[in-house]
Every structure is written in structure tokens, then in C-alpha cells.
Amino acid sequence: DGGITQSPKYLFRKEGQNVTLSCEQNLNHDAMYWYRQDPGQGLRLIYYSQIVNDFQKGDIAEGYSVSREKKESFPLTVTSAQKNPTAFYLCASSGSGDSRLAKNIQYFGAGTRLSVL
Amino acid sequence: QKEVEQNSGPLSVPEGAIASLNCTYSDRGSQSFFWYRQYSGKSPELIMFIYSNGDKEDGRFTAQLNKASQYVSLLIRDSQPSDSATYLCAWGGSQGNLIFGKGTKLSVKP
Numbered sequence: 001d002g003g004i005t006q007s008p009k010y011l012f013r014k015e016g017q018n019v020t021l022s023c024e025q026n027l028n029h030d031a032m033y034w035y036r037q038d039p040g041q042g043l044r045l046i047y048y049s050q051i052v053n054d055f056q057k058g059d060i061a062e063g064y065s066v067s068r069e070k071k072e073s074f075p076l077t078v079t080s081a082q083k084n085p086t087a088f089y090l091c092a093s094s095g096s097g098d099s100r101l102a103k104n105i106q107y108f109g110a111g112t113r114l115s116v117l
Numbered sequence: 118q119k120e121v122e123q124n125s126g127p128l129s130v131p132e133g134a135i136a137s138l139n140c141t142y143s144d145r146g147s148q149s150f151f152w153y154r155q156y157s158g159k160s161p162e163l164i165m166f167i168y169s170n171g172d173k174e175d176g177r178f179t180a181q182l183n184k185a186s187q188y189v190s191l192l193i194r195d196s197q198p199s200d201s202a203t204y205l206c207a208w209g210g211s212q213g214n215l216i217f218g219k220g221t222k223l224s225v226k227p
Contacts, residue, residue, distance in 0.1 A: 031213050040125070042205060042217035043161070050213060058214065090160055094213055104149050104209030108160040 003027065006091050006109035012117050013078065013085060021076045021112045023091035030095070032074035033106060036060060037088040049074055078114065086115050123206050123218035131226050136193040138221050140206030143187070149209040150182060150189045155220065156202045165191065196225045 004025045013019045023032065031050045035043040045058030049068040063082025068074055074093075078085045092106040120143045130136045142150075149168040153161035167173045167180040167189065179192040189208075193200055203222045207215040 033214065035217075040219070042121075042219040043207075043215075044217075045214055048212070048214055056212070104151070104213055104215060105163065105166060106151075106215055107163065111160045 004091060004093055004107060004109035006089075006112050008112060009110065011112055011114045013114060014117050016080045018077055018079050019114070021078070021089055021091075021114070023074045023076065023109060024072055025074075025093045025109075026072060027093055027095075027107070028071075029093035029107075030071070031093060032068070033092040033094070034058075034064075034066065034074070034076045035090045035092065037090060043090060046076065088113050121206055121208060121216050121218035123221050125219055125221060127222040127224050129224045129226060130196050132196060132198060134196050134225075136196045136200065136223055136225070138191040138193075138204050138206075138223065139188060140190065140218055141188045142206075142208050142216075144208070144216075146211075147184075147187075147208040150180070151207045151209065151215065152178075152180060152189075152191045153205040153207065153217075154202045155205055161205055193223075196223075198225050198227050201225045 007022045033048040034046040037043050044060050046064050047066040049055035052071050055066050055068050065077045089112045091109045094106045122141045152165045154164050155161040165178055165180045167182045170182055170184050173180045177194045181190045201224050203220040205220045206218040
């Protein structure tokens with residue numbers, strides 16, 4: 001099945017701990033994105049990557065880090081510097097091609113819920 | 118600050134009625150617009166996109182775009198209880214990223 005797989009579904013972080021959220025896609029998409037959603041809020045962009053070995057900060061990158069060593073994978077690390085990490089984390093990917101529309105059509109994984117112990 | 122504004126609702130409509138969801142955006146350069154549906158506890162799923170002025174229909178859903186007035190709307194005809202969800206409006210940035218509104222919660226009463 002083609003799609004975007006996020007793991008784990010639920011994650012608990014202890015104070016001072018770094019945790020890594022996994023995102024894998026087999027859609028052959030060039031671009032991948034990480035969003036954070038807080039209750040009753042829209043999605044806010046954390047980081048995005050349009051090509052392997054390159055990524056850009058979104059609106060709320062502080063306290064987070066990413067890597068893009070493979071086209072299929074875009075893991076997100078929530079560092080201890082992120083003081084309020086409890087949220088629903090969503091990974092998305094979008095197609096390649098020259099059209100801006102193709103790049104904008106994003107498909108989402110099932111998400112990871114992160115809580116602080 | 119590039120923004121998308123949506124009425125947070127909740128919007129309540131009876132089963133079989135037309136639900137109308139609206140969204141305004143701040144960037145006149147915006148090219149493409151998207152409607153996502155998000156059920157409680159789930160991730161967003163794309164239901165429609167539109168990039169030309171006017172209407173675009175897909176089954177019971179119609180997206181309407183008015184670039185001069187900077188608004189986009191989603192009409193759901195013959196609303197069903199299964200349509201009860203939060204609807205997120207988004208517009209596409211030049212880097213492929215999406216700018217999301219906070220969503221409108223729709224409740225369809227049987």
C-alpha cells in the first residue's frame with residue numbers, strides 16, 4: 001500500500017529527554033513536511049524539506065531538529081529545548097513536478113501524539 | 118503575516134441541509150486553495166482543491182473561489198451525520214508549504 005507511515009502512534013517524553021518521531025513515505029514524493037497541531041488549533045509548520053539533504057525551518061522550528069538523508073524518510077526530533085512539546089504531530093508529503101499545484105497537494109500520515117510524563 | 122481566517126464554529130446543520138463553510142486569506146498572491154476534513158483524533162484528509170475563480174464541484178462538495186474578495190468557501194449538499202468533522206482551509210505557499218486556518222467544526226444533526 002502506498003502512503004505515509006508515522007510511528008509511534010503515541011509517545012511519552014520525560015523532562016530533559018530528546019525523542020524522535022518517525023515518518024516514512026513510499027509515494028516517491030520529493031517534499032516532506034512536519035506540522036504541529038494543538039487542541040482547537042490549525043496546523044503550524046515546523047520544518048519542511050523539498051529535496052534530500054536539504055531542509056528549511058518553518059514557523060515554529062525552535063526546539064526541534066530534522067534530517068533528510070533519504071527521500072523516503074524525514075524524522076523529527078523533539079529536543080529538551082522544546083518546553084511545551086505536548087501536541088499532535090503530523091507528517092505530510094507532496095508530489096514532485098514543476099507545477100506549484102502539484103507541490104502544494106499534501107497527503108498526511110496518521111500522526112503521533114506526544115505527551116510529557 | 119500571511120493568514121487564513123475561518124469561523125471556528127461550531128456550525129450545526131440538520132441532516133439533508135446545505136452546510137456552508139467560509140475562509141478568507143490575506144495574501145493576494147495566493148494561487149491554490151485546499152479543503153481538508155479532519156475527524157476527531159485523526160489526521161486531515163484532502164477533499165477538494167481549487168485554483169481558478171468560480172466553482173468546482175465534486176459529488177456533494179462544491180468549492181468556490183473569489184480572488185478579488187480573497188475568500189474561498191466549501192458547500193456540502195445533502196449533509197450527512199458522517200460529514201460531522203472539522204474542516205480546515207489552507208492556501209499554498211510558493212515553497213510548497215500550506216498555510217492553514219484553525220478550522221471550522223461542523224455538526225450534522227440527524
